[in-house]
Amino acid sequence: MKHILSVLVNNSSGVLSHVASLFTRRGYNIESLCVAETHQNERSIITLVVDEDDKMVSQIERQLYKLVDVIKIEDLTDHPSIERELVLATIQLERSKREEILSLVDVFQARIVDMSGMAIMIELIAEPRKIRSFIKIIAEYGIIKIARSGSIALPCFSADE
């Protein structure tokens, strides 16, 4: 089952290597990994999407806690939370398909961020599920290049925090 782990870490130069090394060494399946600084500049958030059962995920959390740069881990899977991913895709722009593509962009609430005579670059920020179906559909028009960010997520605010 898919789990989203939000891991607060010290922003040290080796922290990413330590996390990555743990996953390779213990053979955990990782779907995506996203790192960026937080508003506190000595802290970063690593968002990990892993596809493992609950028992394994609890093992992963406990192993992660042994890394000295890991401060806090939240499993967002069972909490109300918002998950987002960004995709940028450049697809072929055939004149005959132009209208179709533009309405697709509309339906998915995506944006056109670059355009040339032959190609169009689309940006979509959405839940991973929507991103996946979007990619499947635009693939039919011929994807020239694509980049995905991997998921980030945040739990919804609850009053008892």
Place this chain on the structure above:
Amino acid sequence: MIDMEETKKPGKTETTSKTGSKILLDTLLANEVTVCWGYPGGAILPFYDEVYHSRIEHILVRHEQGAAFAAEGYARATGKLGVAVSTSGPGATNLLTGIADAKMDSIPVLFITGQVATKDIGTDAFQEADTYGMSIPITKYNALVKNVDEVARTTKEAITVAMAGRQGPVLIDMPKDVQAASSSNVHYHYDDLRIPDIHYKKAGLSGDVKKLIDVINKSKRPLFYIGGGVISSETSALLLKLAEKAKIPVTSTLMGLGAFPGEHDLFLGMLGMHGTAYANKAVMECDLIVALGARFDDRVALNVSEFASQAIRAQVDIDNAEIGKRVDVDVHIAGDLTDVLELLFAGLEEVKESLWADHIKELKIKNPLKFNLVKDQIKPQYFIHKLSERTSGNALIVTDVGQHQMWASQYYAINKPRNWLTSGGLGSMGFGLPAAIGAKYGRPDDDVILITGDGSIQMNIQELATAKMYNIPVKILLFHNGFLGMVRQWQELFYGERFSHSTLQNFNPDFCKIADAYGIISRKISHPDEIDGGIDFLLNTKDVCLLEVMIPETEKVYPMIAAGHRYEDMIEFETTSEVGDLFSVVPHKHRVKQVSK
């Protein structure tokens, strides 16, 4: 030569400046480090220049792997922090096996490696290797120190992490310029460690102590399955009191040997792949098994789903991540064994008569360790059995890896914690000699006996020079079977007797001549009549000495449970398979004092 820096009060800021190397050494001294094991080279020269003036004793080994194992042996034998030093690149890579070994067996060792100057890092400079990257998966903590002002704090952090909780190896990679640079910001105020305090502050217990007390009190056939955690937590005395109060029999992993008196009526010896038949039968018969500082590894819980599946399984470990890692447990506590055992002692009912404990005694008598005594041959099992008797199980035994290691674990009844040093988790051949040197250095008043094989000894044989140079009188017992015996055993049993590349025969050196070349006294025996004399030689020689014992290559380690198999599939020694007289012995029982003639 009076060096008072390390006695300065916490919080005091130094006004005079010191080099990074001096700060590192002073921090070691302030943390009661008195010895380090190492080998110099270009990128660690500024450090060695400070070592020249330091009160810390430095022992020059002959290979960095020797430094790592010696530091481990010292740490295992004394409970103190071991320290090993090497240069960058090849020096650091030579340490790696020892670092991994310390990680597997949770041994606190600080590794200090030289590194190329910070400006050269990443340029493939001479003797540059990514020591930081390579050591990530095999350390508890590692750091590349890029700023001399960080040396004191980083060193303190490393030492703290190594010694705290589940202990383990740590590494500090020191670029050459950082070693040489001066800092006036040298402070001994360590409250500003940057690591979260869960890594060093003692945590409370999590889990259900009451439930554990309850299941033990209700159990008719409880069994303690102890591991290295009992040794590192120094809870042997407490465990003994507890087991005696509640009459709970005890079996041990390879790492836990010595944590419970080997000749105690409640002790069953080792369980698992080469465990005693009586220990393994107890595992099959118990209705509750309580792991204390042990991790259900694949040499014990060979088959995850079948291991003690008839019993309630409980686990106590200081490392939360070990709980249920391989084997699901019904009751668990994460926390310090001292706290848990004290609570158990208070909560467990005193048991006066126990049918189960009586049954355990019987199990031992009915299922002894067995082998054949053959005329004109020295059997290693018999030799070790004799050695155990002659030393009353009180020598400090260090082993290498292979059959000799297993025979030693079975036939030598270790009576005290930290008297059994072996490479358990990693199983590194070559561990023995340097580890024995480290142990003897740390425990000069104890008899330190290395039990090794003709394969293993050759992996770090160069350390004979270290033992000789510093006059560290280890006693080497070398079983010579002309084979990589353990490999040969597997090939005989599981690979149709195709002995692929497991023989050393005819090309082994003359080990006594080698000893002689290092100025070490030696003797070689091959006949059973020479056993007593051989043991006399070992025990009475005051200098470093080597006894070479010729043994048959066909001898095997029994009992055995093949990898992944169930305890029911245990293979026991069959006397019909060989000619000779059956010899059976139960090392793990109270021995009636023999009257010497």
